[in-house]
Amino acid sequence: MLSLDLLIFVSLIYVAFLFGVAFWAERASDVGRGGWMRTPLIYTLSLSIYCTAWTFYGAVGFAARSGLEFLTIYLGPTVVLIGWWLILRRLVRIARAERITSIADLVSSRFGKSALLGGLVTVMAVVGTTPYIALQLQSVTTSISVFAKGTQNILSSTNIALWTAAGLAVFTILFGTRNLDVNERHSGVVIAIAVEAIVKLLALLAVGVFVVWGLAGGAGDVLARIDASPISQWEVSTGRWIGLTFLSAAAFLCLPRMFQVMVVENSEESHLATASWAFPLYLLLMSLFVIPIAVVGLDILPAGSNPDLFVLTLPLSAEQNGLAMLAFLGGFSSATSMVIVAAIALSTMISNHIVTPIWLRSRGQGATISGDVRSVVLTSRRISIIVILTLGYLYYRISGGGAALASIGLISFAGVAQILPVMLGGIFWHSATKIGALAGLICGLVVWSYTMFLPSFGPEVLISQETIDHGLWGLQWLRPTALFGIQGLDPVVHAVLWSILLNSFAFVAGSILSRPSPLERVQAVQFISAFESGSSARGWQRGATDAEDLLSMAQRIIGAAQAQNLFRTAAQRQGKQGYLPDPTPQFLETLERGLAGSVGAATAHAMLGQMVGGSAVTVEDLMAVADETAQIMEYSNQLEAKSGELTTTARKLRDANDKLTKLSIQKDAFLSQISHELRTPMTSIRAFSEILQNPDLSDGDRPKYARIIEDETQRLTRLLDDLLDLSVLENGQVSLDLRQARLREILDRAQASANVDEQIRIRRSAGREDISILTDPDRLTQVFINLMSNAAKYCEAQRPKLTVIVTEAPAAITVDFIDNGAGVDHANQDMIFEKFSRASDHSKAGGAGLGLAICREIITNLGGQISYLPGQRGAAFRISLPRD
Amino acid sequence: MIGKSDQTLKRVANAARGQRLTDSVLILPFVGAILFLLPPMWPRASEGVAAEGTATSTALIYLFVVWAGLIFCALGLALALKRFGVGRS
Numbered sequence: 001m002l003s004l005d006l007l008i009f010v011s012l013i014y015v016a017f018l019f020g021v022a023f024w025a026e027r028a029s030d031v032g033r034g035g036w037m038r039t040p041l042i043y044t045l046s047l048s049i050y051c052t053a054w055t056f057y058g059a060v061g062f063a064a065r066s067g068l069e070f071l072t073i074y075l076g077p078t079v080v081l082i083g084w085w086l087i088l089r090r091l092v093r094i095a096r097a098e099r100i101t102s103i104a105d106l107v108s109s110r111f112g113k114s115a116l117l118g119g120l121v122t123v124m125a126v127v128g129t130t131p132y133i134a135l136q137l138q139s140v141t142t143s144i145s146v147f148a149k150g151t152q153n154i155l156s157s158t159n160i161a162l163w164t165a166a167g168l169a170v171f172t173i174l175f176g177t178r179n180l181d182v183n184e185r186h187s188g189v190v191i192a193i194a195v196e197a198i199v200k201l202l203a204l205l206a207v208g209v210f211v212v213w214g215l216a217g218g219a220g221d222v223l224a225r226i227d228a229s230p231i232s233q234w235e236v237s238t239g240r241w242i243g244l245t246f247l248s249a250a251a252f253l254c255l256p257r258m259f260q261v262m263v264v265e266n267s268e269e270s271h272l273a274t275a276s277w278a279f280p281l282y283l284l285l286m287s288l289f290v291i292p293i294a295v296v297g298l299d300i301l302p303a304g305s306n307p308d309l310f311v312l313t314l315p316l317s318a319e320q321n322g323l324a325m326l327a328f329l330g331g332f333s334s335a336t337s338m339v340i341v342a343a344i345a346l347s348t349m350i351s352n353h354i355v356t357p358i359w360l361r362s363r364g365q366g367a368t369i370s371g372d373v374r375s376v377v378l379t380s381r382r383i384s385i386i387v388i389l390t391l392g393y394l395y396y397r398i399s400g401g402g403a404a405l406a407s408i409g410l411i412s413f414a415g416v417a418q419i420l421p422v423m424l425g426g427i428f429w430h431s432a433t434k435i436g437a438l439a440g441l442i443c444g445l446v447v448w449s450y451t452m453f454l455p456s457f458g459p460e461v462l463i464s465q466e467t468i469d470h471g472l473w474g475l476q477w478l479r480p481t482a483l484f485g486i487q488g489l490d491p492v493v494h495a496v497l498w499s500i501l502l503n504s505f506a507f508v509a510g511s512i513l514s515r516p517s518p519l520e521r522v523q524a525v526q527f528i529s530a531f532e533s534g535s536s537a538r539g540w541q542r543g544a545t546d547a548e549d550l551l552s553m554a555q556r557i558i559g560a561a562q563a564q565n566l567f568r569t570a571a572q573r574q575g576k577q578g579y580l581p582d583p584t585p586q587f588l589e590t591l592e593r594g595l596a597g598s599v600g601a602a603t604a605h606a607m608l609g610q611m612v613g614g615s616a617v618t619v620e621d622l623m624a625v626a627d628e629t630a631q632i633m634e635y636s637n638q639l640e641a642k643s644g645e646l647t648t649t650a651r652k653l654r655d656a657n658d659k660l661t662k663l664s665i666q667k668d669a670f671l672s673q674i675s676h677e678l679r680t681p682m683t684s685i686r687a688f689s690e691i692l693q694n695p696d697l698s699d700g701d702r703p704k705y706a707r708i709i710e711d712e713t714q715r716l717t718r719l720l721d722d723l724l725d726l727s728v729l730e731n732g733q734v735s736l737d738l739r740q741a742r743l744r745e746i747l748d749r750a751q752a753s754a755n756v757d758e759q760i761r762i763r764r765s766a767g768r769e770d771i772s773i774l775t776d777p778d779r780l781t782q783v784f785i786n787l788m789s790n791a792a793k794y795c796e797a798q799r800p801k802l803t804v805i806v807t808e809a810p811a812a813i814t815v816d817f818i819d820n821g822a823g824v825d826h827a828n829q830d831m832i833f834e835k836f837s838r839a840s841d842h843s844k845a846g847g848a849g850l851g852l853a854i855c856r857e858i859i860t861n862l863g864g865q866i867s868y869l870p871g872q873r874g875a876a877f878r879i880s881l882p883r884d
Numbered sequence: 885m886i887g888k889s890d891q892t893l894k895r896v897a898n899a900a901r902g903q904r905l906t907d908s909v910l911i912l913p914f915v916g917a918i919l920f921l922l923p924p925m926w927p928r929a930s931e932g933v934a935a936e937g938t939a940t941s942t943a944l945i946y947l948f949v950v951w952a953g954l955i956f957c958a959l960g961l962a963l964a965l966k967r968f969g970v971g972r973s
Contacts (some may be wrong), residue, residue, distance in 0.1 A: 047899055054961060067940050068923075068940055068943055068947065071947060075920045075947075075951075078954065079913045079914065079916050079917050080913070082913045082957075082958050083909075083910070083912065083913025084953055085906065085909040085910055086913065115935050226939075226941045227939055227940075227941055228942070231940055232940050232941075233938070233939065233940060234923065234926060234928060234939065234942075234943050235928060236923070236924060237924070238924035238925070242921060242924065243923070243925070245920065245921070272967055273962040276958045276961075277955050277958035277959040277963055279963055280951065280954065281955050284951050284952065288948070291944055359918055359973075414969040582913075631955065771886075794905065
């Protein structure tokens with residue numbers, strides 16, 4: 001048997017070695033030789049703090065109790081890492097851009113740099129992590145007690161836990177709060193953790209190899225032993241399998257320590273690509289021998305042995321003291337690395353989100369900040385570390401260290417998983433608001449406490465047996481293990497299901513029902529379009545503040561050298577010498593992010609706000625960051641509408657131009673026509689007048705020539721009358737003699753006056769024409785006469801025929817004049833109603849081409865319409881007259 | 885001119901390959917999740933009749949093979965992303 005003294009001696013040497021490594025790494029990093037520390041390999045190894053003592057000892061115990069179910073704890077993170085492109089890459093990008101220092105900072109920063117949210121997430125993280133730290137202390141204690149068995153027990157288990165906690169506090173304070181790094185990266189701690197990662201992996205693999213090939217007879221034998229073991233059958237419940245896989249994936253993203261190493265300590269995005277396969281490989285190797293160790297342990301060790309300790313007790317039972325020592329160091333590494341990182345992450349959160357905001361507030365709203373902020377922050381972190389470890393120790397004492405490791409771990413996982421909905425909503429959902437986030441987090445915290453955390457202390461400690469059995473206030477549907485009366489679920493699945501469901505529901509409902517503040521909107525765009533836009537929103541206006549005041553404040557927060565560096569770089573970028581740049585919005589933005597790296601976004605924002613005089617997110621800022629796609633869509637819609645409008649206008653203009661051109665041609669034609677029309681009678685009048693003056697003229701010819709002169713004069717008069725008539729009609733000066741008249745009578749009169757019955761047969765349907773209308777009968781007759789004589793003139797059919805159809809509609813009466821001639825060709829249809837237009841050659845027409853123009857004017861004046869009706873096999877005109 | 889159009893073609897081909905790669909990276913976790921969630925649906929031993937159920941050893945081998953397969957795919961994709969410089973900021 002290994003002596004306890006030797007064990008403690010080796011442990012102390014190991015601890016001293018870790019201190020040395022951490023110290024050396026810090027030194028190397030300080031003098032700029034730390035490049036190799038920023039490699040994907042170190043990054044992947046630092047992620048291994050996910051594998052705590054729970055993995056190292058607890059996984060075997062878990063497997064011995066419930067078979068393969070333990071794998072869910074590693075499958076969840078595997079899926080998350082393999083899907084790094086979706087979530088982790090985004091988180092890292094956001095954290096880089098916004099100088100995020102912790103998961104509380106992420107949530108706070110996203111929701112308008114809210115100090116309240118940051119504080120709440122911090123409290124949740126502390127509450128959720130405390131059981132986990134207790135678990136590590138418990139594992140160290142129980143593992144030491146294995147070696148202490150049978151010897152004089154000089155160290156009680158509580159003593160061991162106390163000393164372990166104290167030692168861890170010292171290490172964490174020394175290397176975790178040495179400085180206020182702008183990016184919160186801790187080279188020493190990271191390297192020490194990487195070393196511990198290798199130690200624990202090697203230890204577990206060594207034990208596994210020894211068990212498989214030393215104790216058992218190789219892989220085949222182990223498989224046979226599995227089939228013969230109590231866990232030979234697949235008996236995992238579906239609910240637990242899915243629930244635990246989800247839970248581990250959620251916790252992997254939300255555990256403060258995982259966020260610290262995975263997002264905050266990440267120095268390059270490309271490291272994620274390597275970790276996406278390398279860390280699942282690490283997890284696979286860590287769990288490869290878990291089942292064999294459990295099965296062989298159940299087989300070889302006496303019944304009733306604690307399966308959580310098989311990793312130690314198997315080598316011990318085979319007298320392999322060296323291997324047992326290595327296994328102990330592996331377990332010790334697992335426990336300590338987790339506690340160190342968790343304490344750093346939590347202390348950062350506590351100092352940035354609880355202590356500093358309270359301290360700032362207690363200082364009042366003075367424009368400048370006096371005193372050394374750095375020392376306040378650092379001191380608060382150191383005290384926080386001590387407080388966190390004390391809390392873990394107290395939880396260990398209160399819970400009695402009796403529960404199985406796995407169940408404590410799950411409580412912790414479920415607690416921090418409550419941050420998941422808010423976190424994912426924050427980085428993917430624009431409408432998530434601070435109110436929603438608060439509602440979701442509080443709801444999740446309450447449900448988780450009630451269904452999982454409080455009952456975990458056992459009945460009558462924090463929650464009474466009465467409440468557990470019959471629900472709060474005796475309400476059955478409020479029983480902590482059967483909320484809303486749903487029974488039969490596994491307690492863990494039950495708690496996770498309800499807490500996450502109600503949490504998400506409250507988050508979504510709260511977000512929908514509330515309006516985000518301007519700063520929240522700006523941050524939402526920053527977070528969600530982390531990949532799309534390189535531009536950042538300007539949260540600051542050019543303040544009235546003095547750059548010197550800003551420098552003195554920055555020096556107190558991030559240290560003199562770093563602050564001066566920041567200011568000088570900014571001044572150089574502005575093209576200025578020295579340390580004092582102009583306080584432009586861009587510079588204030590840079591400065592705020594620099595400060596946020598040390599004290600968190602909310603505090604940095606508040607501090608700068610005090611100096612500059614309040615942050616000012618203007619409507620213009622919001623417009624600037626408003627969704628670009630929406631803007632482009634809007635612009636494109638406008639362009640499209642405008643383009644459509646222009647096309648229509650262009651078409652109209654083209655039509656108008658065509659018409660104008662035609663009209664111009666027509667006018668020329670008219671001028672030549674009118675001169676011709678006027679000249680022809682004038683010429684004959686003059687000629688015959690001259691003849692009449694001839695005295696030799698016979699008496700018989702004189703009256704003949706005089707009649708010709710008279711006819712020609714009448715023709716001239718008619719032409720002038722028509723022109724006058726048209727002009728009167730066009731100017732709207734005509735006075736209409738409106739009265740009731742029967743359409744048939746008007747048509748009869750027109751037919752009689754037109755006197756064309758010899759040239760064309762007119763068909764009418766007398767029955768339909770018996771309609772009374774209010775109109776000017778004389779004018780209407782004129783129109784009908786015109787149409788009839790037109791038909792007689794132009795219809796070239798062998799048996800010319802004109803059909804007059806009267807149709808009565810509720811609103812109008814239409815009269816169609818359809819002949820059986822050739823009709824008007826398409827090109828002329830537009831023009832026939834214009835003045836002096838004649839479709840065919842002039843000689844036949846015998847008029848001046850004013851008839852249809854006059855018709856149109858009359859009908860228009862009567863309130864109706866006349867139009868050419870195409871597609872009737874002949875010329876067809878439709879007159880619509882209004883009824884009354 | 886020919887050189888220019890060649891470059892354009894190359895750029896288009898690169899963009900298409902980048903899209904294929906990122907699509908594969910996005911789809912992989914879902915494939916993994918589905919494969920990991922299959923075992924609970926396998927038959928279980930009822931009334932102590934072991935032959936009807938699924939042996940732990942079978943499930944163990946299945947899960948580790950799927951796990952290793954996923955790691956292998958993730959490795960391949962990570963190398964391809966690095967080789968073609970996809971997603972570099």
